[in-house]
Amino acid sequence: MELNDFLTLLTAITIAVSCSLLGCFLVLRKTVMVGDAISHSVLPGIAIAYLLSSSFNSVFMLIGAAIFGVFTTLIIDFFHKKLKLQEDASIGITFTWLFAIGVIIITLFTDSNTDLDQDCVLFGELSSTFLDKIIVGDFLMGTRSFWMIFPVFLIIVVFILFGYKGLSIISFNEDYAKSLGINVGFINLIFMSLVSITTVMSFESVGAILVVGLLVIPPATAYLMTNNLKRMLIISCFLAIFSCIIGFYVSILIDVTASSMIVVVSGCVFLFTFSAFNIKKMLNI
Amino acid sequence: MKDTIIYFFTDSVALKVLIGITIISATSGIVGTFSFLRKKTLVGDAIAHSLFPGICLGFIFSGTKDPFYLMLGALITGWLSVWLIDLLAAKSKLSSDTSIAFVSTFFFALGAVLLSYISGSTNGNQSGLKDFLFGKAATMTNEDINVFVFLSLIIVLVVILFFKYFQLISFNKEFAKSIGIKVNLIEFLLSTITVLTVAIGIQSVGVVLTSALLIAPAAAARYWTNNLPKMLFYSALIGVLSGVLGVFISSTKENMPTGPWIVFILFFFTLLTLLFSSNKGWFSMVRKQRLNRQKMAEENVLKVFFQLAELGIENVTYSEFLNKRQMDTKELTNTIASLIKKGFVNNDFQLYKLSDKGEVEAARIVRFHRLWELYLTKRLNFKEDHIHGTAETIEHLITPEIEKELLKELKFPTADPHNKNIPY
Numbered sequence: 001m002e003l004n005d006f007l008t009l010l011t012a013i014t015i016a017v018s019c020s021l022l023g024c025f026l027v028l029r030k031t032v033m034v035g036d037a038i039s040h041s042v043l044p045g046i047a048i049a050y051l052l053s054s055s056f057n058s059v060f061m062l063i064g065a066a067i068f069g070v071f072t073t074l075i076i077d078f079f080h081k082k083l084k085l086q087e088d089a090s091i092g093i094t095f096t097w098l099f100a101i102g103v104i105i106i107t108l109f110t111d112s113n114t115d116l117d118q119d120c121v122l123f124g125e126l127s128s129t130f131l132d133k134i135i136v137g138d139f140l141m142g143t144r145s146f147w148m149i150f151p152v153f154l155i156i157v158v159f160i161l162f163g164y165k166g167l168s169i170i171s172f173n174e175d176y177a178k179s180l181g182i183n184v185g186f187i188n189l190i191f192m193s194l195v196s197i198t199t200v201m202s203f204e205s206v207g208a209i210l211v212v213g214l215l216v217i218p219p220a221t222a223y224l225m226t227n228n229l230k231r232m233l234i235i236s237c238f239l240a241i242f243s244c245i246i247g248f249y250v251s252i253l254i255d256v257t258a259s260s261m262i263v264v265v266s267g268c269v270f271l272f273t274f275s276a277f278n279i280k281k282m283l284n285i
Numbered sequence: 286m287k288d289t290i291i292y293f294f295t296d297s298v299a300l301k302v303l304i305g306i307t308i309i310s311a312t313s314g315i316v317g318t319f320s321f322l323r324k325k326t327l328v329g330d331a332i333a334h335s336l337f338p339g340i341c342l343g344f345i346f347s348g349t350k351d352p353f354y355l356m357l358g359a360l361i362t363g364w365l366s367v368w369l370i371d372l373l374a375a376k377s378k379l380s381s382d383t384s385i386a387f388v389s390t391f392f393f394a395l396g397a398v399l400l401s402y403i404s405g406s407t408n409g410n411q412s413g414l415k416d417f418l419f420g421k422a423a424t425m426t427n428e429d430i431n432v433f434v435f436l437s438l439i440i441v442l443v444v445i446l447f448f449k450y451f452q453l454i455s456f457n458k459e460f461a462k463s464i465g466i467k468v469n470l471i472e473f474l475l476s477t478i479t480v481l482t483v484a485i486g487i488q489s490v491g492v493v494l495t496s497a498l499l500i501a502p503a504a505a506a507r508y509w510t511n512n513l514p515k516m517l518f519y520s521a522l523i524g525v526l527s528g529v530l531g532v533f534i535s536s537t538k539e540n541m542p543t544g545p546w547i548v549f550i551l552f553f554f555t556l557l558t559l560l561f562s563s564n565k566g567w568f569s570m571v572r573k574q575r576l577n578r579q580k581m582a583e584e585n586v587l588k589v590f591f592q593l594a595e596l597g598i599e600n601v602t603y604s605e606f607l608n609k610r611q612m613d614t615k616e617l618t619n620t621i622a623s624l625i626k627k628g629f630v631n632n633d634f635q636l637y638k639l640s641d642k643g644e645v646e647a648a649r650i651v652r653f654h655r656l657w658e659l660y661l662t663k664r665l666n667f668k669e670d671h672i673h674g675t676a677e678t679i680e681h682l683i684t685p686e687i688e689k690e691l692l693k694e695l696k697f698p699t700a701d702p703h704n705k706n707i708p709y
Contacts, residue, residue, distance in 0.1 A: 030380040033327055036389075040493060083559040083567050088327045089504045096497035097552035100545035103419075107542050123397055209334070209493070210397070213390030220383050251398075255405050260397035267391035278376055 003140075004130040009248055011129050011146045012262060015202040016240035018153045019214035020222075021160055022195055024233050027219045028171040033088070034073060036212045037095035038192065039199040041072040043102025043208060046200055051109055061200050069196020070189060072098060124207035126259040127251075148201045156194055160233070163187060168229050206259040213263035214240065221270040224277055239269060299536065305425045305433055306528040306547070309489045310498060312437045314524030315444060315517050316482040317499030318506065319475060322455040326503075327382070328370060330496035331389035332483045335366035337396030337492060340417050341403060350414070352432045356484055363480030366392055393492070420491035422532070422543035433485050440478045444517075451475060452513055489528075490544030498524060501551040505558040508565045527551040581681050582620045584650050585610070587629060588680075590639045591647035595706075600636040648708040654680040655701035656691045662702045663695065669702045 026035045045064030053060045072094060079090035129145040141147070160167065166187055169177040178184050199211050206214065222236035247262030320326050336359040343358025344350065366388045373384035400414060416424070444451065450471045453461040462468050479499075486495040506519035531547030560567045589610045593601050606617065621637060624630040629643030639647055657676040661667040683691075701707055 027379070027383050030382055032380075032386040033382040036386050079559070084565070084570075085504055085559060086321075086324055088324055089321060089500050092326045092330060092496050092500040093504060093552055093555055096494050096500075096548050099493050100497070100548035100552075103542055103545040104549065107540055107545075108538075209390060209393050212386060213394055216383060216386040216390060220379055220387055223379065223383075224377060254402065256398045256401040260394040260401070263390060263394035264398055267387070267394065270387065270391075274373070274377060 005248070005252075007130045007133075007143050007146065008126060008258070009244060011143060011149065011205055012126055012244045012248060012258070013241050014146060014149045014153050015198075015205060015211075016214050016218070016244050016262065017237050018149060018156050018198050019202070019211060020218040020236040020240040021156050021233060022191070022198060023215040023219035024222065024229070024236055025167060025171050025191065026195070026215060027223050028229070028232075029174075032216055033091050034076065034192070035195050035215050037076065037091050038069045038072050038196045039203075039208050039212050039215070040095040041098035041102075042068045042196050042200050042203070043099050044068060044105055045102075045196075046203065047102050047105040047109075051105070062197055065196045065200035066193045068098065069192055069199075072196075073188075073192050123257060124203060124205045124210065124259050125257075126205045126262075127257065129205050145205050148204075149198075152194075152198055152201050156198070159190065159194065163190075167191075171229070206262075210259050210263050213266065217263065217266040217270050218243065221266070221273050224270075224273050239266060243269060299532075301425055301427070301430060302422055302543070303529065303532055305430050306422060306489055306532050306543070307525050308430075308433045308437050309485050310502075310524035310528030310547070311521040312440055312482050313486050313495075313498035314502040314506075314520035314522070316440060316479055317503040317524075318513075318517050318520045319451055319455050320479060320499055321503035321507065323475075326496065326500040327385050328367065329479060329483060329499040331366055331370060331385045331392075332363050332480055333487055333492050333495040334389035334396075335362050335392030336480070336484055336487060337417065338362050338392055338399055339396075340414060341396055341399035344403060344414060345399065352428060355414075355417075356432070356436075359484045360477075360480055362392060363484065364476065367476040367480070417487055418492050419542075420487065420489050420494070420544035422489045422547075423535075425488075429488065433488075436481050436485055440481055443474065443478050447471065447474060455513075490547055494544050494548045497548040497551055501548075501555045502527070505555040508558045508562040523551070523554050527554055579620070579623070582616060583624055583629075584681055585612075586617065586620050586624060587639070587643060587647040588650050588654070590630070590637070590643070591651050591708075594639065594644075600633065600638050602636060606637075650680055652708055653683040653688065655705060655707045656688070656695065656698075657683065658703070659695055659698055659701050659707075660691055672702065 023032075023035070026032045042065045045068035046061060049060035049064035075094045075098075076087075076090045079085045079094065080087050129143050132144040134141040134144055134147060142150075166177065166182045169180065169182060170184055170187060174184055195215070199208065202211050202214075218236040218239040219232065221239050222232045225235055226232050243262050243266035247265035248258050250265065251258040251261035317326070317329070320329050339358035339360065339362030340355045341358070342362070343355040346358070347354035370381070370384050370388050373379055373387065374381050377384075379387075403414070450461070450466060453466060454468055454471050454475070458468060461471075482499070483495050486498050490498060502520040502523040503516070505523050506516045509519050510516050527550040528547050530550050531543055534550070535541040535543040535546045558566065561569075563569055586606075589606060590601060593599075593605065593609060598605060603614070603617070606612075607614070621630060621632075624643070625632055628640055629646055631638050631640050654676045657679050658672045661672040661675065662669060699707055
């Protein structure tokens with residue numbers, strides 16, 4: 001394997017696994033669309049952070065992302081619970097509004113030469129991430145995109161390992177978790193912040209829409225296969241890695257964008273699993 | 286401002302944009318109302334994403350950017366997405382939001398792959414396709430407008446012709462099924478016009494923001510009226526207003542995007558409606574709640590006065606009152622002040638007494654309470670120690686009509702289950 005391919009794949013896999021881990025809880029808690037909304041709503045955060053620091057500086061990005069991610073869930077809750085608007089509509093108007101603000105900021109305040117444009121927002125540029133290498137002395141430390149997502153990946157793993165019990169109870173029965181004295185609001189806050197931070201850290205590589213694919217599709221496939229949360233987490237990580245590898249090489253083969261191909265491959269795996277289970281069910285009858 | 290308006294009616298390009306946006310917004314407002322009532326607004330978002338590969342396929346197969354072929358492709362993948370969402374919801378254990386998110390991202394990724402395939406093979410001839418992603422309000426052509434007008438007319442015609450059916454399945458699908466309406470067929474028709482609407486919508490505001498055109502006007506209109514035809518009208522009106530305002534604002538500066546401004550304004554229209562609408566808005570709800578609370582507090586205080594009078598205490602002090610019923614002192618002060626103002630209670634040097642008018646009112650509430658207790662024990666076989674709580678709530682809600690029925694049902698009783706007198 002070529003070094004550049006390896007670096008690109010490493011970034012893709014780290015992103016995909018981070019997303020899958022978080023996505024499992026989104027799928028179980030039926031809050032996928034909130035995750036979807038967050039991934040769109042962090043755009044103004046990214047744009048403002050970019051304007052302030054005039055680069056994709058991680059610290060600004062992280063703060064901007066976390067703020068807007070939490071802000072999104074707050075607005076959705078405000079519309080849904082306080083103003084009594086039905087939930088789907090609350091989600092729909094919130095994320096479109098924030099995304100619109102993001103686009104307005106980008107077109108108003110950035111000139112055409114910046115890295116931040118609408119294409120990048122939607123698709124990302126996975127295949128060019130290897131260009132930005134970090135070299136310390138004579139030693140290659142990996143790409144910048146990798147080092148942006150890797151700490152987030154570690155945080156997610158630590159969060160899930162230490163909060164596993166709370167998270168799993170919350171995922172299956174929030175009221176029960178509350179009655180056990182688990183601080184549901186706090187865990188939710190951290191969880192949604194993690195979703196937004198992951199989105200932001202990976203948006204340069206895979207874009208705002210495709211990151212939702214990585215959040216949803218591998219966990220949804222794993223959920224079709226098992227009812228056990230631990231197994232679901234592990235299977236979805238494997239599926240994510242599998243889709244990254246296959247998607248990446250197929251994209252080179254037919255010369256298309258790698259990030260979209262990865263999502264397409266994982267989608268095909270999902271459809272295959274779904275059909276297989278249904279055919280099996282039909283044959284049993 | 287005046288210059289801008291004149292500019293719009295003299296400049297043919299600007300006028301075209303204005304017309305196009307008006308048509309798109311009005312149609313989206315109408316169709317969105319049905320999606321909103323069926324709680325399927327996010328399906329609109331999924332449809333918007335899934336039109337993207339269809340447009341690319343239309344381009345690949347026809348080799349042109351002729352809107353007809355692109356629309357045809359869009360229509361096919363749009364239908365597929367609706368079908369797939371329903372299939373996943375019916376045949377798997379995934380929740381509907383997971384199915385929607387899967388379909389929208391999978392189709393979108395497919396579109397992105399196709400787009401990069403096209404740009405790799407045809408040397409940048411695909412520039413027009415990207416307009417579908419971000420909208421191209423500012424560069425609409427006569428041909429586009431013609432297509433919009435044609436499709437909008439079809440959509441509106443379908444809505445008018447099938448209005449009764451759409452109304453039925455939006456409010457009560459089960460009932461529609463039970464009276465023999467072919468629900469599947471009507472739903473298919475409704476998805477079709479939704480797909481068509483989204484297909485023209487994405488050309489003004491782009492893939493991500495189209496769902497706002499469907500959701501926001503309908504959500505706002507819902508807070509204005511309960512009547513479906515009126516709701517459709519308001520929704521279209523809000524859509525058009527925001528569309529036109531968006532076009533004006535974005536025309537004030539070069540390179541300002543039209544779509545995002547429309548969505549931005551739509552959001553504010555909706556937010557303002559949700560906060561200030563006269564019947565269901567947040568502020569009017571809060572006001573109603575406060576009035577209700579005050580009314581209940583007043584009725585409770587009157588009731589205590591009556592009960593104390595039954596025990597022989599006619600001139601009541603605060604402490605006597607609070608011995609009988611736990612209440613926040615400040616709330617009690619306010620409530621008594623309001624009762625004095627209404628002439629229900631007289632104040633005589635810190636001693637409070639029901640007026641004649643107050644006595645009638647208090648008797649009414651106590652009567653409701655006791656009648657209800659009696660009804661619960663006699664007709665619903667409640668135990669005597671279980672009835673007070675419910676009666677405590679219901680006494681504030683009983684109307685003279687219900688009272689009449691209760692009296693008839695219980696044959697004008699004189700004593701409640703605790704052997705207390707029922708005052709008439």
